[in-house]
Amino acid sequence: MSAVFAQLANATSLPWAAVPECPLPELARATAAELDRGGRLCAWFGVPEDAGTRVVAVLAFDTDNTLAVARSRPATGSYPALTAAHPQAHLFERELWEQHALRPEGHPWLKPVRASAGDAPALRDFFRVDGREIHEVAVGPVHAGIIEPGHFRFQCAGEEVLHLEIGLGYQHRGIERALAGGPHRATQSQIEAIAGDSTIGHATAYATVLEALAGAEAPLRAQWLRLVALELERLANHTGDLAALAGDVAFLPTSAACGRIRGDFLNLTALLCGNRFGRGLVRPGGCRFDLEPERLALLLGRLEPALAEVEQAAAWLWDAASVRARFEGVGTVFAQQAAELGLVGPAARACGLVRDVRYDHPAGWYRLAQMPVAVWPGGDVFARTRVRWLELQRSGQLLREQLAAIPEGPIREEAARPRPDTLAVALVEGWRGEICHVALSGADGRLRNYKIVDPSFHNWIGLALALRGQAISDFPICNKSFNLSYCGFDL
Amino acid sequence: MFVLDTIAHRLKRGCETMAYPRGPAPDLPDRHGGTLRVEAGQCPDGCRACADVCPTAAITPRPDRGIALDLGRCLFCAECVAACPAGAITQTGDYRMAVRRREDLILGEPGQEEVRLAAALDGKLRKLFGRSLRLRQVSAGGDASAEADLNVLGTIGWDLGRFGIQFVASPRHADGLVITGPVSRNMELAVRKTWEAMPEPKLVIAVGTCAISGGPFAGNPEVLNGADAVLPVDLYIPGWPPHPLTILDGLLRLLDRLGEPRPKRMRS
Numbered sequence: 001m002s003a004v005f006a007q008l009a010n011a012t013s014l015p016w017a018a019v020p021e022c023p024l025p026e027l028a029r030a031t032a033a034e035l036d037r038g039g040r041l042c043a044w045f046g047v048p049e050d051a052g053t054r055v056v057a058v059l060a061f062d063t064d065n066t067l068a069v070a071r072s073r074p075a076t077g078s079y080p081a082l083t084a085a086h087p088q089a090h091l092f093e094r095e096l097w098e099q100h101a102l103r104p105e106g107h108p109w110l111k112p113v114r115a116s117a118g119d120a121p122a123l124r125d126f127f128r129v130d131g132r133e134i135h136e137v138a139v140g141p142v143h144a145g146i147i148e149p150g151h152f153r154f155q156c157a158g159e160e161v162l163h164l165e166i167g168l169g170y171q172h173r174g175i176e177r178a179l180a181g182g183p184h185r186a187t188q189s190q191i192e193a194i195a196g197d198s199t200i201g202h203a204t205a206y207a208t209v210l211e212a213l214a215g216a217e218a219p220l221r222a223q224w225l226r227l228v229a230l231e232l233e234r235l236a237n238h239t240g241d242l243a244a245l246a247g248d249v250a251f252l253p254t255s256a257a258c259g260r261i262r263g264d265f266l267n268l269t270a271l272l273c274g275n276r277f278g279r280g281l282v283r284p285g286g287c288r289f290d291l292e293p294e295r296l297a298l299l300l301g302r303l304e305p306a307l308a309e310v311e312q313a314a315a316w317l318w319d320a321a322s323v324r325a326r327f328e329g330v331g332t333v334f335a336q337q338a339a340e341l342g343l344v345g346p347a348a349r350a351c352g353l354v355r356d357v358r359y360d361h362p363a364g365w366y367r368l369a370q371m372p373v374a375v376w377p378g379g380d381v382f383a384r385t386r387v388r389w390l391e392l393q394r395s396g397q398l399l400r401e402q403l404a405a406i407p408e409g410p411i412r413e414e415a416a417r418p419r420p421d422t423l424a425v426a427l428v429e430g431w432r433g434e435i436c437h438v439a440l441s442g443a444d445g446r447l448r449n450y451k452i453v454d455p456s457f458h459n460w461i462g463l464a465l466a467l468r469g470q471a472i473s474d475f476p477i478c479n480k481s482f483n484l485s486y487c488g489f490d491l
Numbered sequence: 492m493f494v495l496d497t498i499a500h501r502l503k504r505g506c507e508t509m510a511y512p513r514g515p516a517p518d519l520p521d522r523h524g525g526t527l528r529v530e531a532g533q534c535p536d537g538c539r540a541c542a543d544v545c546p547t548a549a550i551t552p553r554p555d556r557g558i559a560l561d562l563g564r565c566l567f568c569a570e571c572v573a574a575c576p577a578g579a580i581t582q583t584g585d586y587r588m589a590v591r592r593r594e595d596l597i598l599g600e601p602g603q604e605e606v607r608l609a610a611a612l613d614g615k616l617r618k619l620f621g622r623s624l625r626l627r628q629v630s631a632g633g634d635a636s637a638e639a640d641l642n643v644l645g646t647i648g649w650d651l652g653r654f655g656i657q658f659v660a661s662p663r664h665a666d667g668l669v670i671t672g673p674v675s676r677n678m679e680l681a682v683r684k685t686w687e688a689m690p691e692p693k694l695v696i697a698v699g700t701c702a703i704s705g706g707p708f709a710g711n712p713e714v715l716n717g718a719d720a721v722l723p724v725d726l727y728i729p730g731w732p733p734h735p736l737t738i739l740d741g742l743l744r745l746l747d748r749l750g751e752p753r754p755k756r757m758r759s
Contacts, residue, residue, distance in 0.1 A: 119679035141681045144660035146628045170677045174713035189546045189707035196636025253497040259646040274522030277636045
């Protein structure tokens with residue numbers, strides 16, 4: 001590790017003054033060198049200071065199980081873009097330019113990420129392919145189903161997609177900006193609504209990062225409850241994805257069954273905390289609701305049949321040659337592309353990349369409950385579906401084990417006050433992949449800067465690549481096989 | 492092989508669609524708590540314990556005594572219920588909370604301890620939509636939770652289609668617009684265009700606290716604080732997100748399909 005970076009573990013903090021600093025071009029060079037030797041960019045963002053902006057880089061070294069941070073001196077103007085050689089930085093650099101006017105020289109596609117043009121995002125020009133046979137298809141922001149808004153611009157030759165550009169920003173609610181100076185009265189609720197289907201994931205990252213700022217840790221039983229809730233969230237969403245994927249290839253038995261079983265898993269979360277999406281459960285300092293023996297027995301009694309049913313419904317799916325024919329070889333992302341683009345979560349694991357925060361950077365109860373990483377080679381719709389199925393099985397098995405060995409003790413302690421001028425990082429493996437929260441406290445102990453990276457921020461480009469050379473009619477199953485968040489990206 | 496498997500499975504399970512509304516409604520989870528009831532007469536003088544813990548400033552202490560609780564801003568976290576020293580705010584366990592007018596969500600005045608549930612559409616619209624309602628959904632800054640529970644209504648357990656209610660792909664085919672989310676500024680144009688593309692007469696239904704008031708995002712300059720900043724809203728369905736049962740109750744109430752005697756509106 002170069003001297004430019006300081007090492008730290010997931011869910012820990014570092015005094016801001018102990019984060020090594022260097023000029024911005026130097027930081028860009030050092031970051032590029034670390035990416036070359038296998039690092040992964042978790043976050044790259046600006047912190048305003050004096051008349052300039054300090055850039056903070058957070059890297060993950062998965063095989064070493066460590067993270068690394070560094071910062072630049074306050075800078076203005078421009079610097080040599082990372083993206084030119086390291087595509088995984090492309091959105092981070094666009095975002096930095098949009099928010100802090102630091103121009104990455106040599107960025108091949110510098111345009112806004114979520115900026116507003118009044119009543120719609122300022123998306124500007126889309127990439128265009130010219131030629132007599134080329135036609136352009138524009139879809140969205142409003143889509144045909146009950147789904148979030150985003151704009152898709154396809155460049156096609158006949159049925160074949162040559163290029164897809166995805167324009168987002170429609171869901172922008174100003175969450176990061178509103179966090180500065182916080183936590184405020186509504187902060188916890190805004191965090192729980194970063195992406196509603198990942199409430200537990202984001203709330204756990206937020207609680208963890210605040211606890212790390214304070215140098216504290218939640219009681220063990222609360223960490224265990226967070227694991228239970230996070231795996232229930234994974235079960236519900238992966239089951240819903242099996243339903244949606246089956247539905248898109250008109251395989252109704254699995255679609256109908258999994259649509260309902262997903263509700264059974266959501267209801268287990270509601271059994272725990274009253275809310276089907278886990279709102280109100282996770283708080284800095286612990287959890288608000290306990291799993292008493294009677295409730296635990298009820299939960300176990302309902303979990304087993306739901307797991308058995310999803311197993312059966314998935315077996316129909318894998319048994320059907322018509323399904324395999326529609327999934328195999330469609331929407332392929334190659335392992336090298338996935339690595340270069342920094343994909344995370346099931347989308348990365350379906351390209352054969354062994355990458356899972358629960359395994360690589362365990363925090364909370366995952367330090368005591370390791371599970372194997374579910375990987376499938378291939379990179380196509382089949383692989384992404386298959387990884388979800390493997391994860392369903394493993395999450396089910398993990399829950400069986402964990403629900404049989406309950407730690408005693410309190411579930412919540414008074415949240416300690418964050419220490420001043422401290423930087424903390426939390427990674428959580430949400431069902432879509434790596435959720436990264438980076439918090440910086442100011443001299444008053446309040447939040448000076450808060451950075452949120454939803455897994456969708458890494459993965460939308462994966463969907464765009466998956467469509468290259470595909471029939472445009474395969475867009476729905478490719479899209480469902482990623483099932484990315486619009487609001488988590490737009491923040 | 493799977494053909495026989497699936498048929499056997501279907502036979503074993505039988506019809507999975509719930510009996511509601513002909514039969515009893517499914518139970519809410521015990522920790523859900525349902526809607527709120529406010530007995531402001533029990534408020535101690537000068538007390539603002541509930542207002543201090545509310546994450547969205549949904550509770551306004553009255554100058555003299557008592558409070559006004561806006562269920563359209565409520566996230567149902569029940570912190571106020573726990574904080575109240577007098578038991579003035581209680582959870583009723585009732586899933587029904589859809590209203591026709593925004594002010595019907597304000598609780599606290601004598602006679603207004605609970606929400607004033609939605610009345611059905613009047614004669615002509617009820618005749619038009621009562622047995623066939625086509626809805627177009629637009630998420631405008633929504634976080635995909637209310638959207639998910641709208642999708643749930645289409646699954647076999649709920650089977651929204653049996654009421655003649657269906658979500659359609661085009662605003663041209665729609666009788667009503669269902670909005671979720673606080674209405675982000677970046678979706679304002681899309682929401683307006685969708686509404687303008689719908690034929691008259693048309694309804695607007697705001698689903699979830701975010702769509703009613705902006706929810707936890709109210710006041711952020713990036714959002715417009717709910718659907719009625721942009722469009723006239725005909726039905727408000729509170730919840731964060733609303734339970735599917737709450738949404739279904741609201742829709743059926745609007746269409747007069749619940750089989751209850753129609754509520755007599757006594758207020759002026």
